[in-house]
Amino acid sequence: MKIAVDASGEEPGHQVVIDGVLNSLEEVQRSEESFKVVLYGHEGQLRARLDELGYKNPNLNIVHAPDIITMDDRPREALELKQKSSIVMALQDLAAGVVSAFVSMGNTGAIVGGSRAFLGRTRWISKPALGVPLPRSNGMGFMLDAGATSDPKPNHLVQFAAMGSAFVETVYNVANPKVGLLNIGIEAHKGDELVRDVYKLLVRSPLNFIGNIEGGDLFNNKVDVIVTSGFVGNILLKFTESIPALVMERVNDPSVLTNLRDSMKHLDYGKWGGATLLGVERPVVIGHGRSKAAAVSRAVLWAHEMVKQNMTTVLRDVVFKVRRALWLSNPFSRGDSSEDIE
Numbered sequence: 001m002k003i004a005v006d007a008s009g010e011e012p013g014h015q016v017v018i019d020g021v022l023n024s025l026e027e028v029q030r031s032e033e034s035f036k037v038v039l040y041g042h043e044g045q046l047r048a049r050l051d052e053l054g055y056k057n058p059n060l061n062i063v064h065a066p067d068i069i070t071m072d073d074r075p076r077e078a079l080e081l082k083q084k085s086s087i088v089m090a091l092q093d094l095a096a097g098v099v100s101a102f103v104s105m106g107n108t109g110a111i112v113g114g115s116r117a118f119l120g121r122t123r124w125i126s127k128p129a130l131g132v133p134l135p136r137s138n139g140m141g142f143m144l145d146a147g148a149t150s151d152p153k154p155n156h157l158v159q160f161a162a163m164g165s166a167f168v169e170t171v172y173n174v175a176n177p178k179v180g181l182l183n184i185g186i187e188a189h190k191g192d193e194l195v196r197d198v199y200k201l202l203v204r205s206p207l208n209f210i211g212n213i214e215g216g217d218l219f220n221n222k223v224d225v226i227v228t229s230g231f232v233g234n235i236l237l238k239f240t241e242s243i244p245a246l247v248m249e250r251v252n253d254p255s256v257l258t259n260l261r262d263s264m265k266h267l268d269y270g271k272w273g274g275a276t277l278l279g280v281e282r283p284v285v286i287g288h289g290r291s292k293a294a295a296v297s298r299a300v301l302w303a304h305e306m307v308k309q310n311m312t313t314v315l316r317d318v319v320f321k322v323r324r325a326l327w328l329s330n331p332f333s334r335g336d337s338s339e340d341i342e
Contacts, residue, residue: 004093005104006041021300036061038061038062091115125163131276183214188211
């Protein structure tokens with residue numbers, strides 16, 4: 001198994017990426033499993049860093065990718081103009097089967113757009129979604145979409161629910177996961193037209209849909225899967241990431257600060273590595289631009305886990321079953337677009 005890792009750009013920087021990759025390779029060497037890592041970036045910089053560390057290992061290779069897609073680049077233009085960038089070259093190799101998964105801390109829009117263009121969407125899945133883990137008082141929850149599809153249709157959100165349910169059942173070993181739809185109230189008539197239409201579809205689906213949930217339910221044990229649009233999910237994710245720094249800035253008592261720091265560790269994005277892009281034909285993990293080496297390491301190991309679990313096939317099969325059940329429950333209406341019946 002080969003994991004492609006984006007080691008280009010200033011955020012988080014090739015040194016941090018290399019340190020994280022080496023940590024992941026060391027961790028996996030202590031187990032019975034192994035994989036190789038292929039770094040995509042400026043070969044001179046990467047080799048200089050490895051030489052500085054005195055690291056030589058056949059499980060680590062380099063592909064020279066001189067172009068850099070920055071965080072400020074417009075995704076579509078960057079993908080067209082920067083053909084020798086780490087994102088484009090790695091995704092092309094992933095599509096060709098040269099590598100098994102891709103990890104990047106780079107421009108999210110470019111990664112999502114490039115994944116759709118080069119990898120294609122998984123059959124039966126109309127739009128991709130970014131899934132992120134959310135800590136709860138008991139175990140882990142999973143929220144999607146966190147930014148891949150900002151303006152979804154009702155059938156897309158149903159597919160997100162199916163993907164999230166399959167993911168939680170496979171990775172977190174939660175039988176029959178509880179699915180909740182994020183809304184401004186728990187009543188079925190609440191929310192905008194999109195959310196109300198999604199509610200009606202989820203009620204008819206074979207998923208374990210428990211109804212609407214509110215913002216206050218994100219970190220309790222009410223549901224295992226939280227479904228929302230990429231627009232709302234991305235805002236919510238970034239707000240959640242800001243909570244630890246905001247709280248600790250206002251605490252002056254050292255003893256209280258220590259306890260708070262321990263409690264806030266669960267909200268640290270570095271602990272989870274990154275978001276998983278679901279709905280494309282190969283595993284893609286997108287980390288934070290401000291990631292430290294530990295977060296990079298977790299993202300690489302997470303990508304390895306997605307390949308092991310054959311997650312693409314798992315998602316495809318579950319989404320198909322949900323779509324088929326919905327069609328059988330109302331065979332005269334297959335959805336609101338031709339895309340829904342492909």
